[in-house]
Amino acid sequence: MYKKRWLFSLLSVLLILSGCAGFQTGKQDDGAAEAEADGKVVVDFWTFWGSEIRRPVIEKIVEDFNNSQDQIVVKHTFVPWGDIWTKELAAIAAGDPPDVVINDINATALRGQKKQAMNLSQFLEKDDISDRFYPELWESTLYEGDSYGIPFNTDTRILYYNKDAFEEVGLDPEQPPTTWAELEEYAAKLDKKNGENYERLGFYPLFGVNYDVWMLNASGENFVSKEGEVQIDTETNLETLNWLVEWKNHYGDNVINSVKSQIDSQQGNPFFTGKLAMFVNTPTFYTQIRDYAPDLNFGVAMLPEKEEGSGHTSWGGGFVAEIPEGSSHPEEAWEFIKYLTDQEAQEYWAVKNYDNVANIEAAEAAAKSSELPEKDQVVYQLAVDNMPNTLLTPYPLSAPDFPTLMNPEIDNVLLGKKTPEQALKDAQAAVENLAKENK
Incomplete structure (x- = not known):
């Protein structure tokens, strides 16, 4: 998406x-x-x-x-x-x-x-x-x-969660995760396997949103500041990218691609059927729940913050x-x-x-x-x-099309072609060069 x-x-x-x-x-x-x-x-x-x-x-x-x-x-x-x-x-x-x-x-x-x-x-x-x-x-x-x-x-972007699944594994349905650590803990409890096959995934951060939302969530800052400073290769972004890679490695490409294909079908979204316990999307995603899964017992919450006090930063447009x-x-x-x-x-x-x-x-x-x-x-x-x-995330005037340079670098990480460190370094350099050219 x-x-x-x-x-x-x-x-x-x-x-x-x-x-x-x-x-x-x-x-x-x-x-x-x-x-x-x-x-x-x-x-x-x-x-x-x-x-x-x-x-x-x-x-x-x-x-x-x-x-x-x-x-x-x-x-x-x-x-x-x-x-x-x-x-x-x-x-x-x-x-x-x-x-x-x-x-x-x-x-x-x-x-x-x-x-x-x-x-x-x-x-x-x-x-x-x-x-x-x-x-x-x-x-x-x-x-x-x-x-x-x-x-x-x-x-904006918010977290949807299945209250019945929470109760099933002993989690309080009125207490959704508030930090990334809790998100990982809850997801592990909510994962449900039958042999090698998943009957339910607890959570995957790249369903419903992309890497940029989690980097913004972690840092609370845009990739290019209002003053034109490029801030892609940062310690926080590196930690976030490593975190996303850990999630990807945990489930593996086959599981992720299978579930994603169901999400893309909309009315067959695994969140509607209880096969995905937590999911990030817009508030208007609720209208799909209302249309396709009216009996779903769900709750909503702000995006968990990277760590307590770092902020529940979300992303929006308009x-x-x-x-x-x-x-x-x-x-x-x-x-x-x-x-x-x-x-x-x-x-x-x-x-x-x-x-x-x-x-x-x-x-x-x-x-x-x-x-x-x-x-x-x-x-x-x-x-x-x-x-x-x-x-x-208004387009920075110094580098309005910078995502065309940044996105392929992050894709290379998720495809296993580059390390997070190298990808962020290369993206930083490419966007800085773009900004210089525009000046």
């Missing part, structure tokens, strides 16, 4: 840095033309939310905004996930961009640097809404101190609402963005989609919403509680 996440990150950067001339957004639809005839300003709002669940929710928010005033009409334009940002860049290059677009939060500063997203300081000076959002999210939208996007939604550079109606776009990220719209999105939102008050209200059943509330509340522990 996390190789895909890094690949998505790289794709996003490549799309941001590339140009794509010649794309035209097309003419306004009849509704937009009619709105202009009525003297209203039409704001073209692009999203990739076209599913039968999310599209009605965002369009209801748009409808509510349109009904809340008589000066602006927002037109929602759905553009598929694989096309939206390529087409946005082409539209910017053609001088005909949308007025608002939903974009990846981790590349917001990069788009600000490239003058693809509008500097929002002129609006924030009049309407400072920065305190609506989790600080980590807000910081990720800044380039040279100015925001280039307003946080919309987010996520999306922002941006005004592309060259928008024809930036003032009206800003009015819509304020509405889109205010408590009412954010809470509605959170509850209807079971999605983590950026607005603090909306997230806290959603966790207590009477529309959510008790189990839904428990998981959502933990997600809210986990946000102060959640670290985002």
Whole structure:
């Protein structure tokens, strides 16, 4: 899963840095033309939310905004996930961009640097809404101190565990592991073998997340600091990588690959069937439990910390609402963005989609919403509680595509081709060279 996440990150950067001339957004639809005839300003709002669940929710928010005033009409334009940002860049290059677009939060500063997203300081000076959002999210939208996007939604990573399996082996189902040492201890008790075959795995750290999450969990720091310092070859990262190799050697490739293939099938996830006792994923993973294993007796917890006091650091991402550079109606776009990220719209999105939102008050209200059943509330509340522990990884401006250099080195360790020491040293050198080239 996390190789895909890094690949998505790289794709996003490549799309941001590339140009794509010649794309035209097309003419306004009849509704937009009619709105202009009525003297209203039409704001073209692009999203990739076209599913039968999310599209009605965002369009209801748009409808509510349109009904809340008589000066602006927002037109929602759905553009598929694989096309939206390529087409946005082409539209910017053609001088005909949308007025608002939903974009990846981790590349917001990069788009600000490239003058693809509008500097929002002129609006924030009049309407400072920065305190609506989790600080980590807000910081990720800044380039040279100015925001280039307003946080919309987010996520984090948490630990799911099987309470019945805990009870079976004598573990307290209300006391999940809180440190890596406890995680190892619990996993050993939860492992269940029949001869040479595993009937149940206690835990494997690279199911659901990749190595980067555990390095962030251990260190609480990004791989490239805000000042541009590369901090890959560190003692903490070395300890983490050695720890991951020990887990891999404990279970072996055959067991790991067999279980992973079941996880990738989604509804056949071994956590649903009791064949995997603990599993790390996003809070929204709960919706799969709700759909495929409604009777599963499970609990949720923050990621265990490397050692007591080191911190339960987790990883998250998210999306922002941006005004592309060259928008024809930036003032009206800003009015819509304020509405889109205010408590009412954010809470509605959170509850209807079971999605983590950026607005603090909306997230806290959603966790207590009477529309959510008790189990839904428990998981959502933990997600809210986990946000102060959640670290985002904005693309460093000095080395935005550094994962393409780091990932192969870590893969070499897990494939047994390099030692952890050598891989981290080589990754450090490669990313430092990249940063020098970019300077």
